[in-house]
Amino acid sequence: MNLPCIPSGYPDGMKPRNTSLDRFYSVIPAGGIGSRLWPLSRADAPKFLHDLTGSGQTLLRDTWDRLAPLSGDQRIMVVTGRAHRAAVEAQLPALADLNMVLESEPRDSTAAVGLAAAILERREPGVIIGSFAADHVIGDRRLFVAAVAEAVAAADAGYITTIGIKPTEPAIGFGYIHCGAAIDIEGAPSALLVDTFVEKPDLTTAEHYVASGDHLWNAGMFIARADRLLEEIGRSEPELLAGLLELAEVWDEPAKRGQAVDRIWPGLKKIAIDYSVAEPAAAAGTLAVIPGHFDWDDVGDFASLAKLNSGGRKSDLAILGENARVLSDASSGIVVTQTSRVISLIGVKDIIVVDTPDALLVTTTENAQRVKSVVDALKLSGGTDVL
């Protein structure tokens, strides 16, 4: 058996008693530009390649560092676009060549995670995979590890398992998970059945969800036995599954892989794993959730970035940028800068200023979700040089 490397930093008491974690493999789909974070995030510098927390390293590297203690760094697979190969390798020097899966173009999460599942199941039947976005921010790692360990146990018992985040406020930017009855699974004492997945609610609904105590944020984390995941994909999207299995069959034969990708990948249906797997599994009573009690944010827009970097103090001005020279007078919000220009703010509240060498964004936290519309306008108006 291929024992994962459990580093010495592994939290005390967190070492799982079951052995399902020995079969655990982390998958990091590193796709998505993060259009709401333009002009910081863009095609050649997507969100996961940025340090958005002032930690000194990229979100991708943060994700890796969170998962390495769980699966061992030889058991982390990254699925990303061909264009990002060099950047990902630079960020993750320990990533095995075998574990770099390159997409010729983005085909959404079912294709990305499903391909990883198919490849890994061929290599190692019975493997349990956990898919974690490359560009989310997570607080206490011990609590994260504890939740994943439970999720792996639930996955080993045959459930498609997600980790739902205990909401700290009635956020309207996230989807919610409506929890059902407790399930009795060894090694997963807090596992619950999932009743339904719900889309981003309005504020009143979100307040109701938070008050109810039985709703969690959908953080897009899925843990499952690879064979179970593929089974679910096959149930809702049989053609997509067929394409993935065909790819997986030749994946480890370099001479055949490239041709197969070119032939099959562009035709795969674009569908989020929430729709192809999670919702049908919830309906079938085979979706479990482990409540996560750690801080989590998908950093979906600059308002969330501002909150994340101001420690929750709304009156503060958060500043992100290695060479930032910011002078602020009676201003709040966030300045993100990639230049060393002097940036001076006077009397602007909840402002968002994003300063890059070739593009500048000025908006407010209230309008943060509208940033994507600028990207759309730039696409239409021939401003693609800055996208």
Added chain:
Amino acid sequence: MNLPCIPSGYPDGMKPRNTSLDRFYSVIPAGGIGSRLWPLSRADAPKFLHDLTGSGQTLLRDTWDRLAPLSGDQRIMVVTGRAHRAAVEAQLPALADLNMVLESEPRDSTAAVGLAAAILERREPGVIIGSFAADHVIGDRRLFVAAVAEAVAAADAGYITTIGIKPTEPAIGFGYIHCGAAIDIEGAPSALLVDTFVEKPDLTTAEHYVASGDHLWNAGMFIARADRLLEEIGRSEPELLAGLLELAEVWDEPAKRGQAVDRIWPGLKKIAIDYSVAEPAAAAGTLAVIPGHFDWDDVGDFASLAKLNSGGRKSDLAILGENARVLSDASSGIVVTQTSRVISLIGVKDIIVVDTPDALLVTTTENAQRVKSVVDALKLSGGTDVL
């Protein structure tokens, strides 16, 4: 007699009937950085060297073009800092060497205009000078020319004469002139005595001034016989006058000038001509005012620049910049850019964005007057590289 060159573009019917205009000499004090327009205006690129109206030429050049029809381009003197010599020469190729007066350091308007008066009075006794800031914006030139022609006649009659602007709104950023009785002067039918000069008022007082009908904006324009101007300076500031006369005595002897400037100029008292000349003359009943009915603005801050460039439509976003690439959604105010960066604004009202290669300002029209405080903060904090 040295007849001024009256170009063919001289407005019909505006040609003065008196001959005092033959003795008229324009003086343009081109000093002052315009700190409230930082980071656009700065030590090496002061306000008068910018095109702030989208006219395609600098305010200095606009000023020259306004005055040339009045005095002829051989009779315009520019008083500026040594550092701006090349820039001024480039802007004003017709400026005679003899008419370039260089200050070794700024000593405020009494010294600048007084030196010009002293030099010109020595060269041409009986000369009438008119001093006009290099960095103001003026609308209808025909109305301007008409007002100056009247002011020259009043000056010839011995009055220190100013041109006061008919207020169009209760501005709190300008000083006001309280008008008194009409004076009977040939060639100056609208001349009035000045009762008092009043400092920038609060809004209620300003509203009262505008309603009264007998208050004008102080636009800092002074027209006087040079001997009368020097006499007034001597009355309030005898030491300053002595220094100016000593400088003027050697001014046209290049071998002696430099040494005299180095010795005398730095010791001259810094005082605005409003205090040394206009207020005492008003008190003595020798200050006249010609009401000007043309549009005028001192472009004192970015709020006024925004208003100037939006045609008064507050809901609009004004854009200044040759290579501006601005995308705006539900935003108003002004963008001034010296770069070709894409600048995107979303949902920001009354915003001021000033984008230069090494400094960026974001504020609102309401806070426009506070920009100077940033310049002060930069001086204190070692940020002088961008001042």
